[in-house]
Amino acid sequence: MARGMYAKRRLWRWRDNPLRRRDDIIEAWTVLAVWSVFAVGGTAAGLVTAHAADEVFARQRAQSQPVPAVLLNDVPLAVTSIDGASDHRTATVRWTAPDGSTPSPHC
Secondary structure (H helix, E strand, C coil): CCHHHHHHHHCHHHCCCCCCCHHHHHHHHHHHHHHHHHHHHHHHHHHHHHHHHHHHHHHHHHHCCCCCEEECCCCCCCCECCCCCECCCCCCEEECCCCCCCCCCEC
């Protein structure tokens, strides 16, 4: 089918046509309205969600503070099982809290 013929066939509801029914006009406007609501509503929902996520991430960044840690012993290499899952390894570390205190070593 030629490209121009497809466009004419697709937009037939919008052309003046003596055979066009009232239902065709209502359907065309309804489809246009629904797509417009989806486009505007989806954009608005995305913006509201992004703004809310930015606020949560900013709050989390403000509450956390990077602290250097020192390993107190070596950690063995991971042993991978047949299914690809590795074992859980633990290490003892020491760090200085932001207030200057040194908590007891944890795993």
